[in-house]
Every structure is written in structure tokens, then in C-alpha cells.
Amino acid sequence: MNPTDVPTQTRLDHLLGLADDALVAAQRLGEWVAAAPELEEDVALANIALDQLGAARLLLTYAGELEGAGRDEDALAYLRDDREFRNALLVELPNGDFAVTMAKLLFVSAYQLPLYTALTGCTDERLAAIAGKARKEVAYHLDHASLWTVRLGDGTEESHRRMQAAVDEIWPYTHELFTPDPAAPVDPAGLRDAFLAAVEPVLATATLDRPADGWAPSGGRSGLHTEHLSYLLAEMQVLHRAHPGARW
């Protein structure tokens, strides 16, 4: 769809959906720093957090310009409340153990990769350019999460049990990612096949069962979140909000 045919508010909501997924994912990954299972993983998780944060900043800046109300990336990140955030529920879920974090990363990157790939061909040139940069980074995230899913699934009895539990816990939240939205620059409904094509072989190699589809919690894209998001935002926004108008 040509972006000029879509109302600005709708375009804004789509941009914020992309941006908030990346921002909230970065915030969660940042919680791992200095607590990862090994030093190499501290480096890797910080790296992935930085990628997501970088994409979020580009998208928020663009959203602010499109809106034309003078809001920059920080105004959008720090001064919106949870009901104004448009991220999917999956990214705001707590980190859990390392298996839960890897399940979240596997699923979100297996969604973001075909999404960004498709967006590189969309008619919105600025969005296409951001997607082109983010796509390369997300390919690495998917690779990293896939390798860990396989190692943990096919590692020890304990790691297998934890990885299966993590996949079972997070799987329901993947459905929201593919809710049909014909007005979006790329309709997410068309991405689920690519997602399954990436995820199912990883689960099989990891000797993990692919969970049955059933419960499909949603609401994030319209601002109805889990209880977790407002805590995440309270922490993220506390200092910025304590000093209105200050520059940092």
C-alpha cells in the first residue's frame, strides 16, 4: 500500500509498533548485563541489546518527525505511558532464566527477520532504509538464539527440561505477532510461514516439541499490555521524568 493512502495516525502506530518492540526488547536484554552465564554471553547480549536500541532510536526519531508535534526519540520513549506503547506482549515478558530469554530472542528475531526483509521493499523509503540496516543485525540475533536453543535442548537433562518449558511458556505470545493488519506496510499475517520455517527446524534439531497452537494472548498493538510493562517503564522512565525539560 502506498504510504500516502494511509492516515498519518495509522502509519505512526505501525512505526511505534516496530520501535517499541525493539526498545522494550533492548530494555529487557540490558537487564542481563553482568549477570549472564558466561562473559562471552555478557558481550553478546549487550551487543544484541545495542542493535535493538539502535533500531528503536531510528524508528522513534522517524515517528516523531512524521507526527510533526515536536517529539523526539526521548519524548516518545520516556514520556508515553504504558497504554500508549505499541509493542507486542512477547518482548515485555520478564527475562526468566537463560532458556526463557533465548526462547524470546528466537521467536522475536524469527519474526523480525522476514518483517525487516519485506520492509526493505516497501514504498516508504526511510522505513525501508532502517529495515535494511536492522535486517542484517537481526539475522545474527536469530543465529545466536538458534544455536543456544539447540545446545540447551540437546544438552543435559536439566537444560532440555528448562528449554522445553521456556518454549512452551513463550509460544502462545508468538501468535500476536502475526495478527492480520492489511493497512500495515507489511501485513504481519503473511510472515508466519517464514517464522515457522525458521523456528520449527531449530526446535526439531534441539529435540524439543513444537507446542500446539491454542491460547493466543494479545493486545499490545492497541496498548493493552501485561502487568509487566508498567514496571519496566517505571524503571526506564524514572530519572528522565524526575527532571522535566532537562538535557542529558
Added chain:
Amino acid sequence: MYGHDFPGPDDGPADGLLEQVEAAEVALRAAADRGRPGVADGPAADTDPQHYFTALIEADQKIEPRDWMPDAYRKTLIRQIAQHAHSEIIGMQPEGNWISRAPSLGRKAILLAKVQDEAGHGLYLYAAAETLGVTRDELVELLLTGRQKYSSIFNYPTLGWADVGAIGWLVDGAAIVNQVPLCRCSYGPYARAMIRVCKEESFHQRQGYEILHRLASGTPAQRAMAQDAVDRWWYPSLAMFGPPDTDSTHSQQSMAWKIKRFSNDDLRQRFVDMCVQQAGVLDLRLPDPDLRWNEQRQAYDYTQPDYAELMRVISGDGPCNRQRIDHRRRAHADGSWVREAAAAYTAKRQREDRPAVAA
């Protein structure tokens, strides 16, 4: 050079030090080009190894892992490099404390990258220590059981955002003053590691300085936050250079071995002289009423840090010793099932002769 004047944040506070790092790198290459005393591949068979070792040190050549070295030299280096690596790892905590609350996305990105660098420095330094015949696992065990130390500075809390700035400016600044001479350390792998580490540290110091610069020229509350952080971090930063020369146990032998090149008090003085000028540019006050220029010494007179406090913190009774080591132990323990899984996975692949995914 240490009294390097810099007019504003754009020039960065550590440029003079960075020049010294680059000079050390040039000297390292020049020494390699000059070649070692004796034959190219080491001493002739009948050379006394102790004499050859001394000759290498005297010729400002680097000792390499394959060279004979006195046990005490090896042990001193293992202790020093491991402590340095541990400091990078524990040092991730006080700054990591502010990643989630960084007040702008730009600051959040820079802080994440900085803490990531520290993990990278830790990895790099553990690898340098491993060239001396210990394993990283052994060193981590020594840290977790308290048998090896880390820099006492990280046992102080980061209570506000400005503390991130003060750590960058003062703590990283002190670390650079300490570490720049180590770029000329006689042990090759450590000297080379320090060249790389110092280059990144100068970026860290700059970001800390910029944080404080922004706060000091911001709202009254931001300014107060910056001054409070400088007030709390100044003396602990001075203590980072260790006890006064009269009480320093390791110094003399390390100087002879060219592991250490300047005394604790010399380095502390350089740091003070550097900071006074920078504090002036920041328009922040260093919390020392007796700080004044001494024309005769061509250096600033200053109040010594409380060395009794330093000893208390080193021996385990600082504000955050327990918290820092508990956190590291917990992360290590919580990660054990992950490391075991990775090892089990690799072992299975080897048994089945199937390609393993790389760790």
C-alpha cells in the same frame, strides 16, 4: 603531558594520555625491529636463562610466554593481570546499575557499549593471564572465593546518574594514568593488551567527562547531582593508586622488572594535576580545601585519601564488597546449568562425530 590542557569537552580529556599510548605502541614495534640480544630465537643453549632474562629487560625487549622467567615474576604478573581482569568484571556492576534508568536513549546506548567493553577487557586480560600458565576457570574461582582481589573502587555504590559520569571521569581517568605506563610493561602479552585497553578507556573517560559537563551546565538539580558525585568519588579515586610509596609492598621488585614504571605517589600526583585543570573546565569543585599549586614542586599540594579506609575496603568491609561478590557468585551459579549444557552438547557431537555448532 599529564598536565595537558583541554579547553572543552570536544577535545576530550585524555588526548595527552592517548598520545603516550601511541608512543608506547611505536616503541613496542621499534623494539621488535631492533631484535633481541643474542640469536633471533632466544638464548644460545649455554646461556644462563637468568642472565638472558635480565638482558632482555635491560634492552627494553619484551618477555614472551615461551621465555624462561623467574617464578616470582610469573606469579607477580598473574596476580596483577588477574586482578585487573577481575576489576573489569566487577566494575560492570556499579555502572550496569544505571543501564535500565539511563535518562536518554543516547546515554543508554553509550553506557551499554561501555559496560560491554569492560566484559571484553576482562576476556582479553584473562587471555593474557592464561599465557602464564593458569586457566580462566582457576582465576574466576580465585575471585569468587575471595583469594584474589579486584580494585577496591568498585566497592562503592552508584547512587545517582552523575555517578556514571564521575566513574568515567575520575575512576577511568585514574585507571588510565595507572595503565598508560603498563603499555611499556616488560611482559609482551600484557603490554599489548594494555595498549588496546587504554585506547578504549580514553573513550570511556571522555564519555564520563561529557556526562558531568552536561550536568554541570544543566539545571540546579543536575548540577547538584554532579557535585555530589564528585564529592563522593574523589578520595576513593585517589586511593586507587594504592598505599603511599613508603607502605607499598610490591613496588620495588616490580620496578626492577619493569612491570611497574612509576611509583604509586608519582602516579597519584599526575592524576591530581590532571584533574584540577579538568575540574576547572567543568566548573565543579574538588572536595579538598587544601588543594593548591606549589610553585616549588610545580605540582598541586593535596590532601591524601584515608588509607585506613582503603585498607578496610580492601579487606572486605567497604559499602558494597558483599553485594558485588554475591552478585558475581550468583551469576556464576545461575549460569552453571547453561555452561554444563554447552559442554554436554559439544561432547555429544564429538562422540557422534557430527559437526557441533560453535560455542
